[in-house]
Amino acid sequence: MADKKRKGATGILRRPLLNIKRYMIKFQDNRFMYFSRWLFFGLMIGIVAGVGAIIFNALIRLFRFIFQNTLEGYYSPRPELMGHTGAPPHVVLVHWLFLIIPAVGGLFSGLLVYTFAPEAEGHGTDAAIDAFHNKEGFIRGRVPIIKTLASSITLGSGGSGGREGPVAQIGAGFGSVLATFLGLPVPERRKMLVAGIGAGIGAIFKSPLAGAMFGVEVLYSDMDFESGSLMLAIVSSIIAYSIYAYFYAGFKPIVLVPMFTYTRPVTLFFYAIMGFALAFIGQFYVRFFYGVHSFFEKIKIKPHFKPMIGGLLVGIIAYFLPEIMGVGYGWLQLAVLGKISLVMLIMIGLFKIIATSFTISSGGSAGVYAPSLIIGGMFGGAFGIIFHMLLPHVILQSDIAPFVLIGMGGFFAGVAKTPISSLLMVSEMTGSYGLLPPLMLVNAITFIVSGKRSIYSKQKKNRMDSPAHSKDYLIEPLKKYSVKDIMKDENFAKPIKPEATLYEMITVFFNSNFTIHPVVDADGRIIGFIKYATIKNMMMNTPDDERVAKDIMETKKIPKIKITETLDIVVHNFFRKKTDELFVVEGKTEKYRAIIRKRDVLVVINNAENIFKNS
Structure with a gap:
């Protein structure tokens, strides 16, 4: 029940x-x-x-x-x-x-x-x-x-x-x-x-x-x-x-900052130096992260328990430096406010790299975006303080906070290979768009200098390298050919007259390699089409049917293509019209000329695929 x-x-x-x-x-x-x-x-x-x-x-x-x-x-x-x-x-x-x-x-x-x-x-x-x-x-x-x-x-x-x-x-x-x-x-x-x-x-x-x-x-x-x-x-x-x-x-930005503006081009030189340094720190982060991952893969215990070991290592660090625990936006806020010392900024940045690697590379579940922002912000603030200590009249006390923000975006742009979204992210997270020029510079430097390795190991180099788009690049050669270019005598399917009897239609399909045939009028224009399945059904069930072609033909959604269309358009029509064969028509009157099949286009695609693989 x-x-x-x-x-x-x-x-x-x-x-x-x-x-x-x-x-x-x-x-x-x-x-x-x-x-x-x-x-x-x-x-x-x-x-x-x-x-x-x-x-x-x-x-x-x-x-x-x-x-x-x-x-x-x-x-x-x-x-x-x-x-x-x-x-x-x-x-x-x-x-x-x-x-x-x-x-x-x-x-x-x-x-x-x-x-x-x-x-x-x-x-x-x-x-x-x-x-x-x-x-x-x-x-x-x-x-x-x-x-x-x-x-x-x-x-x-x-x-x-x-x-x-x-x-x-x-x-x-x-x-x-x-x-x-x-x-x-x-x-x-x-x-x-x-x-x-x-x-x-x-x-x-x-x-x-x-x-x-x-x-x-x-x-x-x-x-x-x-x-x-x-x-x-x-x-x-x-x-x-x-x-x-x-x-x-709420709609307030995550990190609350004053409205900074870029007014002194001389600071670009120091931002550029920081960009090069962040690129190398970022590569250390990526290498250490995946080095820890390889280390945990070699440990011969069930993967269920490996995050516990990672957590224990994080706990040891947290016992001496609790600033590395959790997400850490509060520490980023303090760095912007200038309330963290130079030594502590470096310590948090360095041990955040280590703790994040232990947490996630051991099999633990969390994201790498926020830690990267924290790491970049800490090292950015450290560079700002160092530059201020060396040249206090060039890099002012008020310039240190912008180094924190630009360090956030620049560091992640290098480790994640996302320079544009990192630029926008820092601006929206802080509600400050006044630092776009130096942020653009640092993002570009870290993206280029940091090399090819990324914190996201599953990234592909580009669309051409992705299995999601491999077929897209096979479609490109199809744009070079029209339907007329690949037409052969074997593509001609005998048209059926509107008054053709069942016996005549059976004869046409018996001598044909096509699953559809056009019904054409006296001027050669397609007025409908007949499927092999229809004729087969009539032959098996109603062999005495006296209806002619015009009585049984389909007139809606006739699958046709102009002879001047390129093959990429042909492929699109195959899928859109859910058919393996298209009637080829010519001129303004759309007179019937032939039938193009998927296999005709596949020959061209296979040739393109061979060229693609060899290249």
């Missing part, structure tokens, strides 16, 4: 879901609704990413309250409080728990991830990049959920990492799941995945433009972009940011 009720309830839910799916498929096939449907998809992805960012941030606060505030008695600085901790009076710090709590968080995180979704380990943005390039944009529905829980435990217990990876996976995962549910083609599923990345980043950093740009830029290590996804990413990022800011985080 209970099973019947359960099946009945499932059926009740399934019917409206199927109706929604049918409606959306009709919706996507209507060319007049093309832009509307993408707006709708962007809205859906943005809503889920925005709500996901709220839930994720709330979970981090919950676990931070349990592990750090309640058990350890530790309160980190908060940027919205201008670097103050907001700790209650007479709080007791239980220092020895710093050694244990991050390891406990790593254990819980490892058990969650490796039991239910092993692909959620590490930093989530890299997993989304890998799904785009190598998995046709497919992400399992459970991955964002497990990533959210595991990362919130990791960060709440004091692990060193960022929030962007899990939120990017929430948005990307929903985009992928929605596209799969609606049966959208793989290229469109990839677009929705990219939009999800942009939405997640735009929400959690309160940077909608930078988030959208990051989604299309982070896929490649060269200056290449997934430009076809940008508009959808912008829509979803705006929605996600609006929901996250309005209902939860």
Whole structure:
């Protein structure tokens, strides 16, 4: 009885879901609704990413309250409080728990991830990049959920990492799941995945433009972009940011700074020196990060327990330097305010690299974006202080804070190969656009000087190197040829007269290699077509049928192409009209000339593929 009720309830839910799916498929096939449907998809992805960012941030606060505030008695600085901790009076710090709590968080995180979704380990943005390039944009529905829980435990217990990876996976995962549910083609599923990345980043950093740009830029290590996804990413990022800011985080920038302006070109020289230094520090970060990853891969224990070891190592560092725990925006706020000494800036920057590597490269779950901003900001502030100490009349006291901000963007531009989104990110995170010229310079230097290695190992060099676009480059040679160029005598299929009998039509198909034949009038124009399946059905079931060709021909959506069209247009029509054969017509009167088949075009594509592989 209970099973019947359960099946009945499932059926009740399934019917409206199927109706929604049918409606959306009709919706996507209507060319007049093309832009509307993408707006709708962007809205859906943005809503889920925005709500996901709220839930994720709330979970981090919950676990931070349990592990750090309640058990350890530790309160980190908060940027919205201008670097103050907001700790209650007479709080007791239980220092020895710093050694244990991050390891406990790593254990819980490892058990969650490796039991239910092993692909959620590490930093989530890299997993989304890998799904785009190598998995046709497919992400399992459970991955964002497990990533959210595991990362919130990791960060709440004091692990060193960022929030962007899990939120990017929430948005990307929903985009992928929605596209799969609606049966959208793989290229469109990839677009929705990219939009999800942009939405997640735009929400959690309160940077909608930078988030959208990051989604299309982070896929490649060269200056290449997934430009076809940008508009959808912008829509979803705006929605996600609006929901996250309005209902939860507010619209103030994450880091509160004065309105800085660029007025002294002499400082560019010192910013350039810092850019070169940050490029080399960034390469050390990337090499150390993946060196630690290789070290943990060699440890012969179950991967479930490796994040616990990473957490223990983080705990040892945190015992002496608690500034490296968690995300760390509060320390960034203090650096901007000039309240951290030179030695402490260097210490936080250096040990943030080490702690982040131990947290994530051991298999722990968190993002690498925020730690990179913290590292860059700390070293940027250190360079600002050093330059001020050496040349106090050139680099003023007021110039130190801009070095922090420019260090944030420049460092991440080099380690992640995202110079444009890093530029926008710092501007939106701080609400300050007055430092764009020096920020552009430093980003360009770190991007070029830092070499080819990236913190995102799944990036491809460019679109040509990506499996997602390998076929695009095979399409290019097709633009050089028209239908007329590849027509041969074997492409001519005998037309059928409107008055042809069933016997005559059977004779035509019996002597043909085509599955469709045109019905033409006295002037040679196609007035309809007949399928082999139709004739076969009549021959088997109604062999005495006296109807002629004009009575059984199909007249709607005749699959035809002009003889002057290039082959890339032919390929597009094959898929749009869902056919393997197209009637070739010529002139203004569209007289019938031949039939072009997929296999005719495949010969040209295969030749192009051989040339592509050899090059």
